[in-house]
Amino acid sequence: MAEKQGKVKQQTKRILNRFGRKRGNLIPILQKVQGKLDYLPREAMLEIAQFLGMPGIDVYGVATFYNQFRLVPPGRHSIRVCLGTACHMKGGYITLDAWKRRLEIDRGQTTPDREFDLDTVACVGCCVMAPVTVVDDKPQGKVEPTKVDGILLSFKLGKEKR
Ligand code: FES
Known part of the structure; x- marks a missing residue:
């Protein structure tokens, strides 16, 4: 330390x-x-x-x-929930809540194992896919709570293969 x-x-x-x-x-x-x-x-x-x-x-x-500054270390994977107008209209906050509950952290935080950090972003330019979550810089479309589970499962399986 x-x-x-x-x-x-x-x-x-x-x-x-x-x-x-x-x-x-x-x-x-x-x-x-x-x-x-x-x-x-x-x-x-x-x-x-x-x-x-x-x-x-x-x-x-x-x-x-300034929200450009982080006071906690980033996780290995970044989760950014879009809360732009289109994503907001299509349930962006429900998606955000799903991420918060599954990861057991709030926006701006990192999981204790430093695997994930969670935050929000404004429109990332792919509104037709709303609600969007940007996972490790890749926008993923139609991310509703069940898809949140799927994304987390794929990370878990990927980790087990390593
Ligand atoms: S509002 Fe989310 S991608 Fe445009």
Whole structure:
């Protein structure tokens, strides 16, 4: 654990060395750190706060304000439920609820085994297939609760074959 925290600090410091100590650099710094670590760990945010001479709570506030930032590590598989108008009309929220119940997490969270993370997206451009869920960057159409079970089963079977 301490070793991992040390590594996060080191990686963050390396990124910070490329920036000036201006508060205006906060967002680009958060983007670079997330680009490197896949999310914004607490230790990284504290390091950034110290570097910019601002309270940690302010860094946290910015990181939570913009939904481009993740505060938890991503899962191996990403599940993005489309809640654009067409998908919403065709039951996107029912699909989202099905994913939440099956994975036992809320949107913006990752399962404890880090297998899946769940979130929502706006229209992904394939409204004729509504309701759409984007699974690992591939849009899948007509994803209703029974199909959620099918997708999860295929992941489970795929894992057993490995
Ligand atoms: S609204 Fe979901 S794909 Fe367009």
